[in-house]
Each structure stands twice: as structure tokens, then as C-alpha cells.
Amino acid sequence: MVSSRPTSSTSRGTKKTRRGGADCDTARIGFVGAGKLATAIITGLISQRGQVDPKRIYVSAPTTINTDSLKITYPGIHTSKRNIDIFGRFDCDIVFICCPPNVIRSLYKIGGSRPAALTTNFIPNMRHPVYIISLVFGFTVQQIKECLLNPENPGRYTAQFFRCVISHPIAYGVGHWWIDTEPDSERFPNLVREIFTRIALIEYVPESLLDTVCIIVGSGITFCYYFINAIADGAVKKGMPRKMAVKFAAKIASSTSQTILTTDINANQLKEDASSPSGGAIYGQMILDKSEVSSGICGAIEASYKRSQTLALTGKTENIE
Ligand SMILES: NC(=O)C1=CN([C@@H]2O[C@H](COP(=O)(O)OP(=O)(O)OC[C@H]3O[C@@H](n4cnc5c(N)ncnc54)[C@H](OP(=O)(O)O)[C@@H]3O)[C@@H](O)[C@H]2O)C=CC1
Structure with a gap:
């Protein structure tokens, strides 16, 4: 089922030379969390119509329990125990936040008046657009932002945030993305739209309804x-x-x-x-x-x-x- 369509992931420049943003066939796709939902999206991206080369998939999780099995199923996937690598070393263009809600709550607990960073250090100011898509139940886009962006200077980032819910059958090419932004609007990035529509239908749902x-x-x-x-x-x-x-x-x-x-x-x-x-x-x-x-x-x-x-x-x- 793995797509044989070649991608140009290897032809893209290194971090030093990358600028201007990636396209559908070069974008690096990152996941913070490697559980059931991350696996469903990865499976859809690689095995179904997503046609994404596993070498363009980057996953972080605190243990290797799930990342090891992903690496066996999809040789070529890059993994790390450090969330910061998704934004730093791996320099991803699209990042899905797929860790459990209690992980985010604990950042708010230990952080005092503002949350601690999900990535140990706040994410670097990347020199290209980065689209961060949270799947976490119970947390608004604003709250996820606070766990990633340096509060000293949040305005300097090029990151754009979204919240979404997926249906698990996305893994089999018959699912949905429900997202907090009209998919036809200018606010919704072409790159994300193109990658999403490869594997599932996209529908808008107001953020206030996304928990339900x-x-x-x-x-x-x-x-x-x-x-x-x-x-x-x-x-x-x-x-x-x-x-x-x-x-x-x-x-x-x-x-x-x-x-x-x-x-x-x-x-x-x-x-x-x-x-x-x-x-x-x-x-x-x-x-x-x-x-x-x-x-x-x-x-x-x-x-x-x-x-x-x-x-x-x-x-x-x-x-x-
Ligand atoms: N349809 C939807 O869109 C739905 C979304 N959700 C939300 O999706 C998210 C993921 O759910 P699901 O995949 O089922 O969860 P799982 O329990 O299957 O997986 C959780 C993953 O998060 C990882 N993790 C734990 N702590 C951290 C951390 N500090 N940093 C990074 N990763 C961490 C775990 O690591 P390890 O591999 O080491 O155990 C594991 O890989 C949740 O927030 C949930 O609320 C829930 C229901 C439906």
C-alpha cells in the first residue's frame, strides 16, 4: 500500500539554505506525540493517498515504545525523545501536537503564572512559515501557543496555529479533518490544505465546538x-x-x-x-x-x-x- 511515487524530500536544501517555505512534495511533517492519533495520520499520509515519503515524517515522544514500532512499520521515519527537535533539528513545516491533555495541564501547573514550555526551551524563531495543528482535547489554540512561543517576544514568530479533530479512519483514507478555520478561506494555508485533502475531507467547525x-x-x-x-x-x-x-x-x-x-x-x-x-x-x-x-x-x-x-x-x- 505504500506509495511508490517519488518525492523530492532529499533534494530540499539543508536548514541553512532553506527559505521561502516548502511545498506539498518537500514539506517536513512533524508530530509531538506518537500515540494512536499520530499513528493514524502518519498511516494515512504514507500508506494512503498521502504519498508522503516516510523520510519526511518526524516524531517525538518521551519513550521509544511507540516510535520504535512506527520505525519498524515505516522505515525512514525520524524520531527523537526531545520535542524541541521537531522545531529545531528537524525544522518541520507542519507540526501536529498529539500529546495527551494532562501533559499540557502539567505545563500550566509547573509554570506558575505562565505555562512551562512543551519543548523544554521555547521553539526557535524558524526562518520559514510553520503551521502548528493541535489535536489536544480541552485546550484552546491560545493555550497551546503559550506552551510553545517565548513569552518575551511572541510577535517575532512566523508560526500559525490551528486546532483540529480527526476521525481515526483517516488511516484508511476515509476519514475527516474538522478544523477551526474555513478550509477555503485565505487564512488557511495552501500547503496544509493540499496535504490534508490528499487523505481526507476537510470541514470547518468553530473552535468552541471542537471539544464536543x-x-x-x-x-x-x-x-x-x-x-x-x-x-x-x-x-x-x-x-x-x-x-x-x-x-x-x-x-x-x-x-x-x-x-x-x-x-x-x-x-x-x-x-x-x-x-x-x-x-x-x-x-x-x-x-x-x-x-x-x-x-x-x-x-x-x-x-x-x-x-x-x-x-x-x-x-x-x-x-x-
Ligand atoms: N479525534 C481526535 O482528533 C481526538 C483527539 N484527541 C486528543 O489527541 C491527543 C492524542 O491522543 P492519542 O493519540 O489517542 O493518545 P495516546 O495516549 O495514544 O498517545 C499519546 C502520545 O503522547 C506522547 N506523550 C506523552 N507525554 C508527552 C510529552 N510530554 N511530550 C510529547 N509527547 C508525549 C506519548 O508518548 P509515548 O509514546 O512515550 O507513550 C504517546 O506517544 C490527546 O490530546 C487527545 O485529547 C482525543 C480524542 C479524539
């Missing part, structure tokens, strides 16, 4: 897989082979989603339209209601939100259940 989107997308996706599996379990119970059952369940989920998106008809109405009087579907729905599935899912979304909020507000990672 983060939970609906981050946890909602896992709940959808859970629901698809549950439907498949029912079919397996009736004797259908597992693989076939999962495919059927996934196709049902796909066509129902498409119906909602293309018709704009309310999901409740569509549910009623698909249930015949005294038919099997309504009998099944009674069981779902009795089992409080709807309020259970709603509660699960709320629990996910609360957990992320705890990480972001207190910085505490202990298991509270």
Missing part, C-alpha cells in the same frame, strides 16, 4: 464499531459465519449513515419509516428500549467527555472508576 466534536468522533467511532459487532453477534447467533455477519452489519451502518447525510431526514423519522406495524423491527426496538441502550450510549458519550475533561483540567491520570 473530539468526543463524538473519538469515542463515537469506537461505539459504532461496538454496535456493528453487536448486530453481527445477533446474526452469528442465528448461524451466519462471523465474517459475513460483520460485513452485513457494516453495510447496514454505512447505508443508514448515507441515507441520513444525503436526505437530511431526521433519524427518528427514518427509523419509523423502516419499521412495519407489528413487524420484527419494532419488537426488536422494544428490547433495545427495555435495555436502555439509547440512554446507555448517551451516558457513554458523557463519561468519555468527563474523562477527557478530568485529564485536561486536573492533569491527573489515575483511574477514578
Whole structure:
């Protein structure tokens, strides 16, 4: 699946000679954090239509647990234990901030009146535009800025900041980027737009809604897989082979989603339209209601939100259940 399209990453100048900004085929793409979301984006960029040479990917994380496995999967990726390398030594053009929210909260805790730097020293003033895209739940763009830019002289930077949420299927070329800036506007950099659109659809969401989107997308996706599996379990119970059952369940989920998106008809109405009087579907729905599935899912979304909020507000990672 790895793209064979050649890129000109090796032909770009060294830090000394680089100026004016990179293009789609030369941009260095950095990640602070190497967990599930960074891996999903990296997989999309390298394996799907992203056509990015692994040599243009730079990742930092405090341990080598995740970076080692990335290096095995995608030989050529550069890694470091120091976040500052993403901006300094590796001199990236686009940087995704993908560390957990408690990490950012702890910077605010130890920093006193202003946060400590995520990069040990604040990031250098790079001689080319750098686009910094935060995926961190619970922190505004302004707060992320404060953890990276030198407060003595924040105005001297050429860095532009954005906040975004991704859907995990971005790894398979079928995801979304939800971003706090209109993707067609002048404020949205061409370089970022071109790289984003290679692997997924981009949609605007106001920053004030991004925490909720983060939970609906981050946890909602896992709940959808859970629901698809549950439907498949029912079919397996009736004797259908597992693989076939999962495919059927996934196709049902796909066509129902498409119906909602293309018709704009309310999901409740569509549910009623698909249930015949005294038919099997309504009998099944009674069981779902009795089992409080709807309020259970709603509660699960709320629990996910609360957990992320705890990480972001207190910085505490202990298991509270
Ligand atoms: N859909 C979306 O866009 C969503 C976004 N999020 C947000 O995305 C972010 C990443 O989530 P996810 O990938 O699931 O998290 P993971 O727990 O899978 O990975 C976290 C990564 O951050 C690294 N890390 C820990 N401390 C630091 C540090 N001080 N500096 C740099 N890296 C550090 C970890 O390092 P190591 O490899 O050494 O363990 C690990 O690689 C979170 O902020 C989360 O709130 C959450 C839900 C949905």
C-alpha cells in the first residue's frame, strides 16, 4: 500500500539554505506525540493517498515504545525523545501536537503564572512559515501557543496555529479533518490544505465546538464499531459465519449513515419509516428500549467527555472508576 511515487524530500536544501517555505512534495511533517492519533495520520499520509515519503515524517515522544514500532512499520521515519527537535533539528513545516491533555495541564501547573514550555526551551524563531495543528482535547489554540512561543517576544514568530479533530479512519483514507478555520478561506494555508485533502475531507467547525466534536468522533467511532459487532453477534447467533455477519452489519451502518447525510431526514423519522406495524423491527426496538441502550450510549458519550475533561483540567491520570 505504500506509495511508490517519488518525492523530492532529499533534494530540499539543508536548514541553512532553506527559505521561502516548502511545498506539498518537500514539506517536513512533524508530530509531538506518537500515540494512536499520530499513528493514524502518519498511516494515512504514507500508506494512503498521502504519498508522503516516510523520510519526511518526524516524531517525538518521551519513550521509544511507540516510535520504535512506527520505525519498524515505516522505515525512514525520524524520531527523537526531545520535542524541541521537531522545531529545531528537524525544522518541520507542519507540526501536529498529539500529546495527551494532562501533559499540557502539567505545563500550566509547573509554570506558575505562565505555562512551562512543551519543548523544554521555547521553539526557535524558524526562518520559514510553520503551521502548528493541535489535536489536544480541552485546550484552546491560545493555550497551546503559550506552551510553545517565548513569552518575551511572541510577535517575532512566523508560526500559525490551528486546532483540529480527526476521525481515526483517516488511516484508511476515509476519514475527516474538522478544523477551526474555513478550509477555503485565505487564512488557511495552501500547503496544509493540499496535504490534508490528499487523505481526507476537510470541514470547518468553530473552535468552541471542537471539544464536543473530539468526543463524538473519538469515542463515537469506537461505539459504532461496538454496535456493528453487536448486530453481527445477533446474526452469528442465528448461524451466519462471523465474517459475513460483520460485513452485513457494516453495510447496514454505512447505508443508514448515507441515507441520513444525503436526505437530511431526521433519524427518528427514518427509523419509523423502516419499521412495519407489528413487524420484527419494532419488537426488536422494544428490547433495545427495555435495555436502555439509547440512554446507555448517551451516558457513554458523557463519561468519555468527563474523562477527557478530568485529564485536561486536573492533569491527573489515575483511574477514578
Ligand atoms: N479525534 C481526535 O482528533 C481526538 C483527539 N484527541 C486528543 O489527541 C491527543 C492524542 O491522543 P492519542 O493519540 O489517542 O493518545 P495516546 O495516549 O495514544 O498517545 C499519546 C502520545 O503522547 C506522547 N506523550 C506523552 N507525554 C508527552 C510529552 N510530554 N511530550 C510529547 N509527547 C508525549 C506519548 O508518548 P509515548 O509514546 O512515550 O507513550 C504517546 O506517544 C490527546 O490530546 C487527545 O485529547 C482525543 C480524542 C479524539
